[in-house]
Amino acid sequence: MNKDDFLLAVEGLTVSFDGFKAVDDLSFYLEPQEIRVIIGPNGAGKTTVLDLICGKTRATAGSIRFRGKELTKMKEHQIVHAGVGRKFQNPSVFEDLTVFENLEVSYPMGHTVMGSLAFKRDAAVIEAVESVARTIFLHDLLAEPAGLLSHGQKQWLEIGMLLIQKPALLMLDEPVAGMSVAERKKTAELLRVITRDHTVLVIEHDMQFVGDIADRVTVMHQGKVLSEGSIDHVKNDPRVIEVYLGH
Amino acid sequence: MKSSSPLSWLKSREGLYYLALALLLVVILPLALDPFRLNMVGKYLTYAFVAIGLVMCWGKAGILSLGQGVFFGLGGYCMAMFLKLEASTPEATAHQSTPGIPDFMDWNQVTALPWFWEPFHSFSFTLIAVLLVPGLLAFIIGVAMFKRRVSGVYFAIITQAIASILTILIIGQQGYTGGVNGITDLQTLMGWSIRTDAAKTTLYFVGVGTLFVCLFVARWVQNSKFGRILVAMRDQENRVRFSGYDVAAFKIFIFCLAAMFAGVGGALFTLQVGFMSPSFVGIVPSIEMVVFCALGGRYSLLGGVYGALLVNAAKSGFSESFPELWPYAMGALFIGVVLAFPNGLAGLYRRYVMPLEDRLFSRKPAARPARPEPARREDKTLPDHLSVEKP
Numbered sequence: 001m002n003k004d005d006f007l008l009a010v011e012g013l014t015v016s017f018d019g020f021k022a023v024d025d026l027s028f029y030l031e032p033q034e035i036r037v038i039i040g041p042n043g044a045g046k047t048t049v050l051d052l053i054c055g056k057t058r059a060t061a062g063s064i065r066f067r068g069k070e071l072t073k074m075k076e077h078q079i080v081h082a083g084v085g086r087k088f089q090n091p092s093v094f095e096d097l098t099v100f101e102n103l104e105v106s107y108p109m110g111h112t113v114m115g116s117l118a119f120k121r122d123a124a125v126i127e128a129v130e131s132v133a134r135t136i137f138l139h140d141l142l143a144e145p146a147g148l149l150s151h152g153q154k155q156w157l158e159i160g161m162l163l164i165q166k167p168a169l170l171m172l173d174e175p176v177a178g179m180s181v182a183e184r185k186k187t188a189e190l191l192r193v194i195t196r197d198h199t200v201l202v203i204e205h206d207m208q209f210v211g212d213i214a215d216r217v218t219v220m221h222q223g224k225v226l227s228e229g230s231i232d233h234v235k236n237d238p239r240v241i242e243v244y245l246g247h
Numbered sequence: 248m249k250s251s252s253p254l255s256w257l258k259s260r261e262g263l264y265y266l267a268l269a270l271l272l273v274v275i276l277p278l279a280l281d282p283f284r285l286n287m288v289g290k291y292l293t294y295a296f297v298a299i300g301l302v303m304c305w306g307k308a309g310i311l312s313l314g315q316g317v318f319f320g321l322g323g324y325c326m327a328m329f330l331k332l333e334a335s336t337p338e339a340t341a342h343q344s345t346p347g348i349p350d351f352m353d354w355n356q357v358t359a360l361p362w363f364w365e366p367f368h369s370f371s372f373t374l375i376a377v378l379l380v381p382g383l384l385a386f387i388i389g390v391a392m393f394k395r396r397v398s399g400v401y402f403a404i405i406t407q408a409i410a411s412i413l414t415i416l417i418i419g420q421q422g423y424t425g426g427v428n429g430i431t432d433l434q435t436l437m438g439w440s441i442r443t444d445a446a447k448t449t450l451y452f453v454g455v456g457t458l459f460v461c462l463f464v465a466r467w468v469q470n471s472k473f474g475r476i477l478v479a480m481r482d483q484e485n486r487v488r489f490s491g492y493d494v495a496a497f498k499i500f501i502f503c504l505a506a507m508f509a510g511v512g513g514a515l516f517t518l519q520v521g522f523m524s525p526s527f528v529g530i531v532p533s534i535e536m537v538v539f540c541a542l543g544g545r546y547s548l549l550g551g552v553y554g555a556l557l558v559n560a561a562k563s564g565f566s567e568s569f570p571e572l573w574p575y576a577m578g579a580l581f582i583g584v585v586l587a588f589p590n591g592l593a594g595l596y597r598r599y600v601m602p603l604e605d606r607l608f609s610r611k612p613a614a615r616p617a618r619p620e621p622a623r624r625e626d627k628t629l630p631d632h633l634s635v636e637k638p
Contacts, residue, residue, distance in 0.1 A: 054489060080491035092486040094479040101475050106490045110472055113500045119472035161490065 006065075007032045007199050008053070008169060013062035015052060022048045024223035025062070030169070035195045037202045037210045039234075040220035041244050046203045047089065049220070050171050053201075054086040055079045067168065077111070085167030089174050089203075091154035095147030099138050099157060102146050103129045106161035128164055135193065136160035137186060152183035156190065163194065170194065171201045176209060188212060207235075207245070219244060260604075264549055265462070272455045282444035289451035289519045291559035294319075295458055296512025298540045298551030299465050300505030305537070306545035307469060308501050309481035310398070314406030315509050315536045317413050318381035320528030322510025324417075324424075325380055327523035328364060329373040330433035330441075349430070355422030364423075370437060377514040378507045385506030389499035396495075398484075407530055414529035429524025433517070441518055454515045458552070461508050465548050468504065477501060509536075535562075538577060541584050544593025553592060 008030040015023045023045045030036055038046045051057040053064055055076040064071040071079050094102050107128055110119030133139040136156040141149065146157060155175060162170055175191065176184045184206075191213055194200065204210050210217060210231060217234045219227040221244070227237040234240050256262045276288055297315050305311045337347040345358045352360070366372045388409065392402055417424045425431065433441070440446055468474055476497055480487045488494050517523045526532070535558070543554020558580070565573045588595050 056485070056489075075493070076488045077491045077493045080489060086489050088485070088489075092483045094482045094486065096478050096482055097475055102479075104472070105475055105479050105487070108491065111491050112493075113473065113496050116473040116476055116497075117468065117471050121472075158486075161486075165491065 006030060007034070007067060008201075009063075009065040010049075010053070011063050011065075013049070013052060013059055013064060015048060015057060015060045021223050023052065026220075026223065026225060028218055028225060028228065030199060030201065032199055033197075035200045035202070035213055035215045036218060037204055037214040037216075038218045038220055039204065039207075039210060039244065040226070043222075044220040045223040046220055047173055048223075050086060050173055050201070050203065053079075053171065054084055056086075080165065080167075081108075081111075083168035084171065085162035085165050085169070086171045087155075087158050087162055087173060087175065089177065091151065091158050093146045093149070093154050093157045093161070096145065098143055098145055099133065099149070100129055100142040102157055103132055103160055103164050106164050108165050132160045132164045135163065136190065150183075152179045152187070155179065155183075155187070159190065159194070168199060169201065170198045173203045174205065175202065176204070176206060184209075265459075268549060268552065269455075269459065272458075273452070277448070277451070282448055285451055286444075286447040286519060287563060288556070288560075289447065289454050290516060291556050292451075292454050292458055292552075293512040293516035293519060294536060294539055294559060295552040295555040296461055296515070297509040297536045298543060298555040299458075299461055299548055300508035301537060301540040302545055302548050302551040303465055303469065303477070303508075304501050304505040305540060306547070306551075307474060307481065308477040308498065310498055310502060311403045311537070312406045312502070312505070312533075313403045313530070313537060314408075314410040314533050315505070316528045316530075316533035317406075317410050318385060318506035318509035319513035319516070319532070319536070320413065320417075320523070320525070321381045321384065322377045322513030323517045323523040323527060324430065324513075325367070325373055325376040325510070326514035326517040327430035327433060328367040329370060330436060330517065331430050332360075332364065332368055333437070334432060334434050349425070350432070351425045351428070351430075352422055355426075357422040361423050377510050381506040381510030381513075382503045385503040386499060389495075389502045393495040393498040393502075407533065410528065410530050410533045414525045417525040417528065425524075427525060429522055429526070431522040431524075433521050436518065442521060447519065450515070450518050454519065457511060457515065461511065462548055462552070465504075465508070468501075469548070473497070473500075535577065538581050538584075540591075542580060542591050544591030544596075546590060547593030550591055550593030550596075557592075 006029040010029070011027045013023055013026040014021060026045075026049065028036075038049065040046050048057060052059050053066075053071060055071065055074060055078075059072045062072070066079075066082060066084060069082055071082070071084070074082065094105065097105065104121065104125060107125055109125070110116045129142070130139065133142055136159060138149075138153060138157060138160065141153070146154065149157060155178075159172070159175065172191075176187050179187060188209060191200075191202075195213060202213070214231055216229060217231050218225055219234050219237070219240050221239075226243065227234045227240050229237075235245065257266055272292070277285055280288065297319050300318075301312070301315060331349045335347060335349045340346045340348070340350065340353070343350065343353040345353055348357065348360050367376070388406070392398075392405060397405065418427045420426070435441060441450065469477070476487060476492060480494060480497060484494055487497075513523075513527070516527070539555040539558045540551050541554070542558055543552065544550030558577070561580075562573055562577070565576055584591060590597070
């Protein structure tokens with residue numbers, strides 16, 4: 001298989017912060033429609049991998065190819081337009097805007113200065129916003145300022161802001177962290193809907209949740225891939241048990 | 248998305264506030280004040296242009312510039328150069344060693360008009376320059392800073408340094424700029440004397456008209472999706488970036504717009520006052536401009552206008568009686584704003600006066616135009632920690 005046949009091909013990816021290699025010669029490949037979960041102990045470099053893919057952090061060496069494009073050379077907004085959506089660990093929504101406006105800002109139109117000045121809120125926009133709002137359980141709260149939402153609702157809103165971009169690859173950093181049990185259940189349900197028609201790269205700690213959704217699991221440790229395969233494969237890998245699951 | 252006619256907008260609450268301002272500036276003040284005082288109000292109003300720009304740039308987008316005096320000054324100098332050339336006809340300057348050039352050049356042994364003064368013989372060029380010179384400098388600063396992601400305090404300090412540099416440059420290049428005295432003795436605009444009371448009153452109304460044009464431009468920008476993105480950037484710059492926006496381009500645009508507003512204010516200032524000098528360019532005036540905006544309410548366009556009017560009126564009043572105390576009074580005012588009412592007068596108005604209005608006119612606070620558009624909190628003052636609560 002040629003590496004451009006993968007949706008995402010990460011090869012030899014390295015980033016060093018003042019000599020400390022947070023990600024060290026990392027390679028992995030995502031196939032279209034795959035649900036991949038990255039797990040690993042704290043400090044393994046999981047979030048840094050997402051930062052590198054979405055352009056927040058620049059790689060020291062290595063390549064990230066996404067649908068035939070080299071992402072390491074592109075600017076953040078260009079990476080978004082190429083089709084990569086990223087959700088941050090802490091919910092980052094626009095608290096002073098309403099839920100509707102939050103989704104509207106993420107709608108993939110009017111993204112230039114002039115485009116945004118000329119942007120019209122037409123029926124297509126309203127429909128897209130309402131449809132996503134239903135998916136993320138916030139349909140009744142469209143007029144609320146996002147600052148008034150609960151922690152879990154903010155997480156959903158941010159996921160919704162990604163969905164409305166229609167990304168080819170969706171990257172979620174600990175989507176259920178800090179959620180109540182009920183919210184967790186709903187989020188799992190939400191992710192199952194999303195994963196039906198997106199390629200998803202998730203960082204998660206909740207092994208139950210990982211087992212539920214993952215096609216394949218990549219275990220990271222000290223910036224490197226420790227193990228990769230099905231959930232059962234990694235669960236039974238003695239090195240994984242040693243550094244991660246055993247704790 | 249707004250199908251409502253301009254007339255129905257004027258009946259809306261926001262429209263009424265604009266109407267009230269128009270009434271105050273066009274009817275009440277001209278009737279109540281003598282031409283001297285009205286001219287002073289005209290001078291204060293030129294600062295309102297800067298305040299509107301700061302509301303957009305600082306209040307909405309979170310970009311604090313401590314160098315708006317630079318753009319105000321550039322606009323003012325452009326206008327002053329035109330007026331000075333008009334005043335320096337060969338006949339009027341026949342006694343100089345080089346007739347036909349501005350007097351201060353002659354005093355400084357400059358014997359020919361510098362090249363960059365030449366185009367200012369043309370009034371249309373001058374009008375364009377009033378917008379473009381500040382706009383261009385803002386663009387260069389914006390590209391240099393925002394593309395490198397310089398922001399917050401660092402950006403503020405750099406703009407302040409630029410204000411300082413420009414002042415030093417103007418003072419140092421006396422032969423080309425008039426130095427510390429500035430460009431003075433401006434008499435006529437295309438043959439029309441600007442020093443008479445009648446002319447000053449006319450200029451006042453021109454200023455008010457231009458101010459409303461700028462207000463409507465600003466209002467249009469802030470009500471567009473662009474305006475929402477500015478607010479979004481202030482909240483979560485990274486989220487905006489990772490929603491696919493080139494954040495730097497948005498910042499550059501709004502910074503240029505604010506600079507152009509300031510330039511227009513500066514040009515009108517020169518016309519109202521009859522001279523331009525580096526004392527309106529440097530660090531102190533630039534910080535004063537931020538104070539107008541903070542006091543009026545940095546999230547509110549109209550708040551900015553009232554802030555500029557009130558602080559300047561207070562400054563004149565204070566300076567007439569206790570000139571040496573004014574800097575302390577202004578400092579106290581600023582501390583007061585920051586500590587007691589961070590949203591300025593507009594914030595206080597929203598909090599205390601608007602509920603009264605609701606009761607008086609039995610408006611239902613929640614009555615917002617019915618769908619399809621979700622109830623956007625109207626943008627007069629954008630909510631922050633004080634005004635998020637539901638009315």
